[in-house]
Amino acid sequence: MWSGRLAVDESDGVLRSTPAYGLLAPGFTYDDLDDIAGGSAAAAAFLALATSEEMDAAEQKRIRDALVAYCKRDTMAMVEVHRALNGL
Numbered sequence: 482m483w484s485g486r487l488a489v490d491e492s493d494g495v496l497r498s499t500p501a502y503g504l505l506a507p508g509f510t511y512d513d514l515d516d517i518a519g520g521s522a523a524a525a526a527f528l529a530l531a532t533s534e535e536m537d538a539a540e541q542k543r544i545r546d547a548l549v550a551y552c553k554r555d556t557m558a559m560v561e562v563h564r565a566l567n568g569l
Contacts, residue, residue, distance in 0.1 A: 511551070514550055514551055516544070517547045530544055
């Protein structure tokens with residue numbers, strides 16, 4: 482069974498990497514995402530899925546589900562940035 486660690490520096494999400502984060506999408510967070518809440522963690526998880534031969538099916542599903550949740554949130558972050566910029 483794969484025993485990699487997904488938790489890495491989580492300060493690199495789309496909105497967190499934007500200097501005007503608080504102005505563009507106040508209140509928008511990744512905080513409720515349990516396994517993957519940042520771009521580095523997402524990259525590490527994807528790499529683990531792509532390269533691990535020892536990961537069991539349950540762990541693969543858990544990581545895939547976490548990646549989907551993170552990608553949905555990151556996409557919504559970009560939508561919020563777009564909306565904020567259109568409102569300027």
